[in-house]
Amino acid sequence: xxxxxxxxxxxxxxxxxxxxxxxxxxxxxxxxxxxxxxxxxxxxxxxxxxxxxxxxxxxxxxxxxxxxxxxxxxxxxxxxxxxxxxxxxxxxxxxxxxxxxxxxxxxxxxxxxxxxxxxxxxxxxxxxxxxxxxxxxxxxxxxxxxxxxxxxxxxxxxxxxxxxxxxxxxxxxxxxxxxxxxxxxxxxxxxxxxxxxxxxxxxxxxxxxxxxxxxxxxxxxxxxxxxxxxxxxxxxxxxxxxxxxxxxxxxxxxxxxxxxxxxxxxxxxxxxxxxxxxxxxxxxxxxxxxxxxxxxxxxxxxxxxxxxxxxxxxxxxxxxxxxxxxxxxxxxxxxxxxxxxxxxxxxxxx
Numbered sequence: 642x643x644x645x646x647x648x649x650x651x652x653x654x655x656x657x658x659x660x661x662x663x664x665x666x667x668x669x670x671x672x673x674x675x676x677x678x679x680x681x682x683x684x685x686x687x688x689x690x691x692x693x694x695x696x697x698x699x700x701x702x703x704x705x706x707x708x709x710x711x712x713x714x715x716x717x718x719x720x721x722x723x724x725x726x727x728x729x730x731x732x733x734x735x736x737x738x739x740x741x742x743x744x745x746x747x748x749x750x751x752x753x754x755x756x757x758x759x760x761x762x763x764x765x766x767x768x769x770x771x772x773x774x775x776x777x778x779x780x781x782x783x784x785x786x787x788x789x790x791x792x793x794x795x796x797x798x799x800x801x802x803x804x805x806x807x808x809x810x811x812x813x814x815x816x817x818x819x820x821x822x823x824x825x826x827x828x829x830x831x832x833x834x835x836x837x838x839x840x841x842x843x844x845x846x847x848x849x850x851x852x853x854x855x856x857x858x859x860x861x862x863x864x865x866x867x868x869x870x871x872x873x874x875x876x877x878x879x880x881x882x883x884x885x886x887x888x889x890x891x892x893x894x895x896x897x898x899x900x901x902x903x904x905x906x907x908x909x910x911x912x913x914x915x916x917x918x919x920x921x922x923x924x925x926x927x928x929x930x931x932x933x934x935x936x937x938x939x940x941x942x943x944x945x946x947x948x949x950x951x952x953x954x955x956x957x958x959x960x961x962x963x964x965x966x967x968x969x970x971x972x973x974x975x976x977x978x979x980x981x982x983x984x985x986x987x988x989x990x991x
Contacts, residue, residue: 727743770791791960833873
């Protein structure tokens with residue numbers, strides 16, 4: 642059988658004719674459906690490969706009433722964590738034959754995520770994965786939408802839609818426990834959003850900062866230890882390297898002894914390491930430092946950073962699978978899907 646020599650798109654009808662089968666049989670082979678002999682299926686697959694037939698995804702999606710696109714809505718692409726999340730969602734969606742629109746909403750603007758949910762256009766996208774900012778003012782009613790929706794991150798969804806997130810409280814407890822087990826007895830924290838209120842934090846049900854602080858406090862109490870409020874570094878919403886450096890210097894300026902730092906993300910931890918080195922502090926001999934998110938840069942720092950794995954690969958693939966399941970009608974009831982984080986040990990801890 643001679644291979645096709647022109648560069649035009651090969652059609653399904655041509656595959657059927659070259660294979661000597663019906664159009665329906667050729668379609669069943671491509672879709673992995675239908676009943677036929679293994680010999681017939683293998684023969685048609687060989688013809689598909691020889692002719693270089695490619696499924697016309699636009700036509701397929703149109704026939705099924707779908708666009709072939711999903712939307713990822715995130716506050717910003719500036720933090721490495723969110724940029725990596727976007728890349729991983731794009732990769733995961735591609736495995737399912739979907740493309741991704743990445744949309745940023747105004748970080749910290751009250752109602753911006755709500756407006757994005759209300760203005761969703763189902764003629765250009767089949768569903769949305771929403772990474773919800775901690776400062777967004779979202780109500781249960783906002784999540785009661787008429788399109789497929791999945792939420793990632795530490796904000797609650799009240800059981801209304803799928804919620805995919807690592808267990809932040811468990812991760813923080815494990816981070817504190819690791820430092821304690823390796824010799825630290827007086828912990829400081831960098832990344833507090835507001836003044837330290839232990840009672841309120843122990844009742845927290847959502848939010849990266851709140852849940853991580855709850856985990857640290859709980860683990861400390863289990864060991865008969867308490868956190869010194871003066872060693873809780875307040876950064877507000879600014880979890881950048883520069884803020885990590887400035888907060889670390891403020892903690893050192895208190896002259897209150899501490900021998901372990903839990904930074905609530907890796908950028909804060911990188912800033913803390915920089916200031917520690919400037920002040921002649923030996924890491925990890927004098928102070929151990931651990932962060933969150935396990936971003937790529939951690940392994941290549943002058944002092945490689947120990948970090949809690951954010952499980953971004955799991956978050957992205959799980960969110961995409963749940964969303965596409967909803968689009969295809971194979972997923973109905975909303976679920977809370979969580980996973981455990983592990984310590985990625987490097988040179989900033991003992």
